[in-house]
Amino acid sequence: MKLYDFPGAPNPRRLRIFMAEKGIKVPLEQLEILKGAGRTPEFLKKNPFGGIPLLELDDGSYLAESVAICRYLEGLHPEPNLMGKDFREQALIEMWQRRAELSLFGSIGRAFQNTNPIIAPVIGQQFPEYGAKQLATAQQTLAVFDAQLKGKEFIAGPRYTIADITALVAIEFGKQNAGLQLDPALKEIARWHQAVSSRPSAKA
Amino acid sequence: MKLYEFTQAPNPRRVRVFLAEKGVSVPTVQVNIGAAENRKPEFLKINPMGGLPVLELDDGTHIAESVAICRYFEVLHPEPNLMGKDAKEQAVVEMWNRRMEFEVLGMAAGAFRNTSDFFKGRIPQVREYGEVCHAAVIKRLEWLDQELANREFIAGNRYTIADITALIGIDFGRTTQIRIQPEQKNLARWHAAVSARPSAKA
Numbered sequence: 001m002k003l004y005d006f007p008g009a010p011n012p013r014r015l016r017i018f019m020a021e022k023g024i025k026v027p028l029e030q031l032e033i034l035k036g037a038g039r040t041p042e043f044l045k046k047n048p049f050g051g052i053p054l055l056e057l058d059d060g061s062y063l064a065e066s067v068a069i070c071r072y073l074e075g076l077h078p079e080p081n082l083m084g085k086d087f088r089e090q091a092l093i094e095m096w097q098r099r100a101e102l103s104l105f106g107s108i109g110r111a112f113q114n115t116n117p118i119i120a121p122v123i124g125q126q127f128p129e130y131g132a133k134q135l136a137t138a139q140q141t142l143a144v145f146d147a148q149l150k151g152k153e154f155i156a157g158p159r160y161t162i163a164d165i166t167a168l169v170a171i172e173f174g175k176q177n178a179g180l181q182l183d184p185a186l187k188e189i190a191r192w193h194q195a196v197s198s199r200p201s202a203k204a
Numbered sequence: 205m206k207l208y209e210f211t212q213a214p215n216p217r218r219v220r221v222f223l224a225e226k227g228v229s230v231p232t233v234q235v236n237i238g239a240a241e242n243r244k245p246e247f248l249k250i251n252p253m254g255g256l257p258v259l260e261l262d263d264g265t266h267i268a269e270s271v272a273i274c275r276y277f278e279v280l281h282p283e284p285n286l287m288g289k290d291a292k293e294q295a296v297v298e299m300w301n302r303r304m305e306f307e308v309l310g311m312a313a314g315a316f317r318n319t320s321d322f323f324k325g326r327i328p329q330v331r332e333y334g335e336v337c338h339a340a341v342i343k344r345l346e347w348l349d350q351e352l353a354n355r356e357f358i359a360g361n362r363y364t365i366a367d368i369t370a371l372i373g374i375d376f377g378r379t380t381q382i383r384i385q386p387e388q389k390n391l392a393r394w395h396a397a398v399s400a401r402p403s404a405k406a
Contacts, residue, residue, distance in 0.1 A: 065298065095267050147252070
């Protein structure tokens, strides 16, 4: 088994944190994403959609999509549980994971792709006006998450789950690469961020 | 239990088709996106993100996000299996579901959101970006047609949630004149098959 990886990229980081929480070690192969290594003809044979993370399984098949890979690893290594135990928990955690991914991370990602010159060679055409609007959306979404954290220790409820990993990685990536601001008035976010950042897995 | 939804929107349709495949009936309540009912304070209490569909459980809990709702029902009603049996199958189905979600449905939605009069004045629209999304769907469908030469369904040899997502994504593409082309025979074969299932009318 091997994982195609790149240190600065957010999706592989989500997976690395997930694996660190589980105590799973998988050999990493670094890809020069900013030089287009995730879109070469050879790599597209492994992942036709391009990009990382990509897990190469022992039987030679490939698994893409960070959350799909997480689900695979959750099935193989159920403890500690990160994606829910019973049907109700699985649905609630998935709901929060998707909210973090599609609303928060999604708008941050679109802001990054359209405003940061570093990704221009990979993306092609950028729409700075659209990117700026997406950043504003991300800021608003952060305020919604702050309100929703009231009375909850973690994003999806009383315990740390994959939803916290997605939100943490999205916010940190947004701060570093898309101009996202963490308003100190968002006290619940600040409290939560401090807690999830100080877990050993956050260094992954 | 009830499902807040809107018949014309794509994400609610994903859940309706899923429930039909499972033979599960849930009463529905219409929330009119066209009249921005989903952005009013009463609905934001139900889903602070404002999206549809939302499942309301008997104890008052609300579950939003169509795939989370599907997962709830998948575990509660395991047959027929739509999201994978063992760890590997679940991951493969999820991978394909996500690919269809991001690159077909998501891009078709991006095209619609940024070019349609439906949202004019209500959300920030960037027409040029919508056109990039539109072109991306068309290119992805060319690729999908080739993929479907070698297998019957999106994620493998049986119908799964990935087929539901792709069906709804392609059908939603019609709102920006995206069509399966005459030469895309594999895609047309697959589309006819999934559309002929009774669930497709949900």
